[in-house]
Amino acid sequence: MPKTEAKISGARLMVELLEEYGVDIVFGYPGGAILPFYDELYKSTKIKHILVRHEQGAIHMAEGYARSTGKLGVCIATSGPGATNLVTGLTDAKLDSVPILAITGQVATNAIGTDAFQEADIYGITIPITKYNALIKSADDIARHFQEATLVALGGRPGPVLLDFPKDVQTELTSVRKVDKLKIDSRHYQKPPIGGDLDSFAAALNKAKRPLLYVGGGAINANASKEIRELAEKGNIPVTTTLMGIGAFPGTHQLSVGMLGMHGTAYANKAVLECDYILNLGARFDDRVAKPGEFAENAIRAHIDIDTAEFNKRVSVDYLLHGDLKEVLKALIPKVNKVDRPEWVGFLDTLKKNHPLEFDDSTDTIKPQGFLQKLYEKSKGKAIVSTDVGQHQMWAAQYYLFEEANRWLTSGGLGTMGYGLPAAIGAKFGNPKNTVICVSGDGSIQMNIQELATIAMYKKGVKILIFNNNFLGMVRQWQELFYEERFSESEWNYNPDFVKLGEAYSIKGLRISNKSEIDKALEFFLEDDDARILEVMIPAEEKVFPMIPAGKSQKDMIEFSDTVRAGKK
């Protein structure tokens, strides 16, 4: 009998499909309803399974892996609580467009809907937070759902997909190992043709005197860095990136004005106010960047995106092009004039000089900004950096510069505390030769600190930097500035000894609190490829500047120097 006709179990088929697809690493946690699948995984020689300590860790690891490699990230969980622990990660991946395949066990089909042990309707729960999801009702459907799910995860604007896999479907025998006919339309996975009028789009750009490129995470997903650089250099167009777009354009390039938005550089935000043409490349006019009606109000606004639902969603635009960013830019660049813009570029250079990123470095205490500058120098800007969410995230975005895409891993859209450590572990699995640094805070790190065990178990040399101010720093900053210093529940009266905690997992650590200790500490931190914990004590009152208060626009930006003048630094 030919091999294709032999019957195999659903679980066996799923493992074979993953292997054929080229998946060589999965992150997960076993449990009753997914055991047949784990039994087949045990026999696989091609797929390495990474055992985590919490399913949220598994999905953030898959995200870190996916974002740093550009490949599909795969995570596995059992039914019920295992599956619901993936919810935050799925939402995170949806908002940041990360291609993730989550496979969850489900109770047997005859028990579905009976409130069986460890049953949750994960299909229903994840409808709004996945690009595609399915409850697989028969082993004969596995091949089709697998194909559709993976195509959708990576196609168009990438995102998370979930396959819910009942236990009896895992053991059911099937001979349907190939897809006859996909049910989904090809528009969900094929590159769309370029939509819009390239000529008028280019003509408007050519007419601009003070154009600005505003680059988002879509540029990284489209692998369009080369084209963006070509466009910027040909037209001498300055470039600002969103938090998600960091790395899509070299941070050290003369035309780079850094990040814009709530905690963007003063010169990027001023460039938004001064430009007469702003070209959005794969960004979504997010509320941390753009206030509808006031964003670049004096400029002609143009937008290129693969997702038509982003057009005119929050900010209306004058010109738009639909398509894969790389393909659109390739078609656009020949139509863009080669221009020198000495006045506009010179104007921004002066802005950079007069409104630099600033902090008070006059005391012996360690300032996180200065520390990150040193970290950048010592790691030669080559590290993959993941962050959690809060002040440390913004300082890292401001002070660690990236030359390349896929080296900056941060939870942009959802703002998930607890993302950084597992994302760093996933990135290290995907990039074993790179230095991988997780920048975190004393609050964030405790949200998934159990994954230190995963680092120890697999001996992964993840470098963990914890800025400790015994506060939820960003919450404190808002309370200080907007709630008259009522620090409601933001002070941490009890933190563990992070160094000792590391030791409990055989991870070496060090704590410093004086500026004079930085050089030695960084040497210890980066000296070899072993995991390290470096706890850096910083002043609680240190704040992230510049800052645009929530709901305000670029015009309302507060700079460091403004607060010094007001006696509130």
Next chain:
Amino acid sequence: MKHILKILVNNHPGVMSHVSGLFTRRSYNIDSIAVGVTQDSEISNMVIVVKGDDSVVEQVKRQLLKLPDVIEVEDLAYHDCISRELVLVVVKVEDSNRTEIISICEVFQAKIADLTKTTMTIEFSGNTRQVEHFLEMMQKYGIQEIARTGQIALKYRST
């Protein structure tokens, strides 16, 4: 302004949740929703009536098209389509007004589906305006119960 969206979707379980969930999540209010299978048993036709200005409806359309099970979305302008909804209404009757109600039904071409000594169940179909008008006429006799289907619609073929 009201928009009538005709949405072709794959006919399998869960699609309705995906579509209606999208409306809930973005807090777009659905006025009515009616679903039925098309001439192709694999494909269903959903008709959703939604209130909102053009930009809101444009956003709804684009979000709908991102769902893998959605095949096509068409915004039918009110004047370019035939729309119908079916209503079953139970009204109180007395000997003194029975003939009066029956003659109103004749004018509206409504069918009497059930009759008791004290009630009459009437079936009426028409566009939303006609249904509203008919119900208004029945109001004075005392409406006991109403069941409405929500609108279905097709584009006019004649121009």
